Amino acid sequence: MPPGPRLTLLIIPEEGGRTYEYKIPRVLVWVAALSGVALLVVLVMGLHAMLESKELARRVEHLQRDKDILVEEVQRVDQLEVILNGLQASNAQLRRITAEAVGLSDSESLTRSPRVGEQLISVVDRLRYGRLRTVPTLTPVRATTPDYEGEVLVYRPPAGSLVRATAAGRVVATSMAPDGDHHLRLDHGNGLFTEYAGLSMSTIEDGQYVQKGQPLGLSHPWLGVRFTLIEDGQQRRPEIGELWL
Incomplete structure (x- = not known):
């Protein structure tokens, strides 16, 4: 590239003919180059933004799906809580029935059946408070x-x-x-x-x-x-x- 404020562009046909010569200011070349680089940067940024938009859309879809699953789990927990309350009530009733079956009640003394006639505090305590695994x-x-x-x-x-x-x-x-x-x-x-x-x-x-x-x-x-x-x-x-x- 020769020194000076301009660049010379020659167009020479292969089969002869007239040769064209153009004098292009160097500043114009730099402006064109910078414009090309800027355009390339804009294209890259646009492509990156498009990819990020798709990724965000995918994440939003997953979050919505997780939200739906969480709502279902909360509903199941509520249902299980209702079932648990029912089981606790049934368990309390079963303990009362079991205590009555062996001749025990809250108002009676903690004694064995008439066959033995001795105190059985530990067993009564287990029956009343649910520690049946230790019986x-x-x-x-x-x-x-x-x-x-x-x-x-x-x-x-x-x-x-x-x-x-x-x-x-x-x-x-x-x-x-x-x-x-x-x-x-x-x-x-x-x-x-x-x-x-x-x-x-x-x-x-x-x-x-x-x-x-x-x-x-x-x-x-x-x-x-x-x-x-x-x-x-x-x-x-x-x-x-x-x-x-």
């Missing part, structure tokens, strides 16, 4: 008919049968006799304990909390599984089909 209502060994040895239930299942917790509680004692007989003691609260003996192995440790029906170990090959129910320091006779088991 021993499961048999420690399934599909086995027990025998009584005094106040102790004795099960004689096949060797290696699963022994489970009759109620939720905390393991407060574990021991093992020389013949491999494992002894376990669970605290269910309010002075209620259960003891398990005749296990060839134990799967729990002292201080561990167990849930109702949780495996405690396996039955001994020749020793029967012995289950003892203790309340307020005294052994109770678990009655199958009654409140216990």
Whole structure:
């Protein structure tokens, strides 16, 4: 590009003929170049704005969809709340019916049925306040008919049968006799304990909390599984089909 305020543009035909020469001011060239760059920038910005507009429209659509889903969930929560209130009312009625079935009521003294005639505060408390998971209502060994040895239930299942917790509680004692007989003691609260003996192995440790029906170990090959129910320091006779088991 020669120095000077103008640029020379030559147009020469290939097959000869007249040659055209144009003198173009350099400022005009710069203006044209800047205009082209500005036009390109405007096009890029317009394209970017169009893409952003489409993205915003897509986000608005998703937000509207999420809003509709949220409204449906709120309606479901309201329906579940109504159902829950109904279940709570039914639960309270069921507790009253259960208490009446075992001869208990708010106005009566907290006593056992006439068959035993002793106080049963812990069981009444569990029935009234819904802590039924801590009431021993499961048999420690399934599909086995027990025998009584005094106040102790004795099960004689096949060797290696699963022994489970009759109620939720905390393991407060574990021991093992020389013949491999494992002894376990669970605290269910309010002075209620259960003891398990005749296990060839134990799967729990002292201080561990167990849930109702949780495996405690396996039955001994020749020793029967012995289950003892203790309340307020005294052994109770678990009655199958009654409140216990």
